[in-house]
Amino acid sequence: TQLLEQSPQFLSIQEGENLTVYCNSSSVFSSLQWYRQEPGEGPVLLVTVVTGGEVKKLKRLTFQFGDARKDSSLHITAAQPGDTGLYLCAGVPGGSTLGRLYFGRGTQLTVWP
């Protein structure tokens, strides 16, 4: 079983539409990271959300951390073809001292012109 479940797995939309992707867990995380991976490249960090209920904005991308710190969402407004890529959430669950970073399976987003 995955510690971090992402949904949907695939999303194909037209330019200009809005979308939301989700990252859920039964475990509590002190923080969660969101990465974007473009074809042929490694993932790149977009944002880290730290406080329960926190909302962070990065241009047209809005990231939210759930109040219970078990889930996070990424909302994209007026999607553009340049937003196409694999979106991954990652975190270290509560109770870990020095350990591994867990990734979700990702949401593959395709935005058509």
Added chain:
Amino acid sequence: NAGVTQTPKFQVLKTGQSMTLQCAQDMNHEYMSWYRQDPGMGLRLIHYSVGAGITDQGEVPNGYNVSRSTTEDFPLRLLSAAPSQTSVYFCASSRLQGEYSNQPQHFGDGTRLSIL
């Protein structure tokens, strides 16, 4: 600043051959990890290390060995390549991960490996 460097970028092997994927970082990061990425599967952790001389298994360790003799280098060895190991492999590094020190991972550009 080179960041995380992976070599080779592409490799084709025959079943049963062995090889080593190289990973080096110049950021003095303690935490290094290897992932494989297959279509629809996201990133799956193979092995990771929290410092020189310390390694541990991830989600899919079978068929792979690692060692960490220096802070900078974290090679991944395929002992006897199998077609199921055809994948894209990513190495990543960061400061030590922990519950209250969620460090951003820096990824290499990947090695695309095909096993025939």
